[in-house]
Amino acid sequence: NAGVTQTxxxxxxxxxxxxxxxxxxxxxxxxxxxxxxxPGMGLRLIHYSVGEGTTAKGEVPDGYNVSRLKKQNFLLGxxxxxxxxxxxxxxxxxxxxxxxxxxxxxxGTRLTVT
Amino acid sequence: xEDVEQSLFLSVREGDSSVINxxxxxxxxxxxxxxxxxxxxxxxLLTYIFSNMDMKQDQRLTVLLNKKDxxxxxxxxxxxxxxxxxYFCAEMRYSSASKIIFGSGTRLSIxx
Numbered sequence: 320n321a322g323v324t325q326t327x328x329x330x331x332x333x334x335x336x337x338x339x340x341x342x343x344x345x346x347x348x349x350x351x352x353x354x355x356x357x358p359g360m361g362l363r364l365i366h367y368s369v370g371e372g373t374t375a376k377g378e379v380p381d382g383y384n385v386s387r388l389k390k391q392n393f394l395l396g397x398x399x400x401x402x403x404x405x406x407x408x409x410x411x412x413x414x415x416x417x418x419x420x421x422x423x424x425x426x427g428t429r430l431t432v433t
Numbered sequence: 434x435e436d437v438e439q440s441l442f443l444s445v446r447e448g449d450s451s452v453i454n455x456x457x458x459x460x461x462x463x464x465x466x467x468x469x470x471x472x473x474x475x476x477x478l479l480t481y482i483f484s485n486m487d488m489k490q491d492q493r494l495t496v497l498l499n500k501k502d503x504x505x506x507x508x509x510x511x512x513x514x515x516x517x518x519x520y521f522c523a524e525m526r527y528s529s530a531s532k533i534i535f536g537s538g539t540r541l542s543i544x545x
Binding site: 323354359360361362409411419420421422424425426427 | 437441464466473474475476477478481521525533535536537538
C-alpha cells in the first residue's frame with residue numbers, strides 16, 4: 320500500500336496563477352482532509368470530505384476549492400494564488416467506522432507564491 | 434489550532450525524560466492524540482487515549498489525561514536523538530472524525 324500520496328511535492332507560483340494539488344489514498348477511507356501548516360500555527364483545516372461527492376468547509380476555506388469525484392482522490396484548487404497561500408499543504412485520510420479515527424497523512428506539498 | 438495549546442519548544446538532554454504538555458478546551462472530546470512530525474514529512478500517529486482513561490502506556494511513551502483540567506501530557510522516557518521532531522496534540526470533538534483540532538506543535542530538540 321502506498322498510503323496517502325500527494326503531487327506535486329514542490330511548486331512555485333506567481334500571484335494570480337492557478338493550480339491543483341492532488342491527493343490519493345489506497346486505504347478505502349471515507350474521510351479526507353486538506354490542511355495547511357504555517358510556522359507557529361500548527362495545522363489548520365481548509366476543507367474536508369466525508370465521502371465521495373461531498374465536501375465541506377474547514378477553518379480556513381477562503382481562496383480554495385475542492386472536489387471529491389472519486390473516493391480515492393481529493394483535489395485542492397487555488398484559482399488565483401496569493402502570497403498568503405505560501406504554505407505547506409498536507410492531505411490526510413481516515414476510516415469513518417469504529418476505532419480511533421487515526422488520520423493518515425501524506426508527505427506534504429510545499430507551495431511558494433511570489 | 435488556537436483552541437488546543439502547547440508550548441512551542443522543549444529542549445531535553447539525551448537519556449532524560451521529555452514531558453510535552455497540552456491543554457484543550459472541549460470537555461466533550463472523545464479521543465485525544467499525539468502525532469509526531471519528522472523534518473520534511475507528514476504527521477504520524479504516535480498514540481491516542483480515549484476520554485474515559487486517565488493513563489496509557491506504550492513502551493517509552495506515557496500519556497496522562499486530566500479531564501478536570503483539560504490537560505494532556507506525553508512523557509517520553511530515555512529520550513533519544515531519533516525523538517527529535519515536532520509533536521502535535523489533537524482532540525476529536527463530538528465523536529466526529531471531521532472535527533479533529535490540532536495544536537500548534539512542540540518542537541523537541543535533544544542535546545548531548
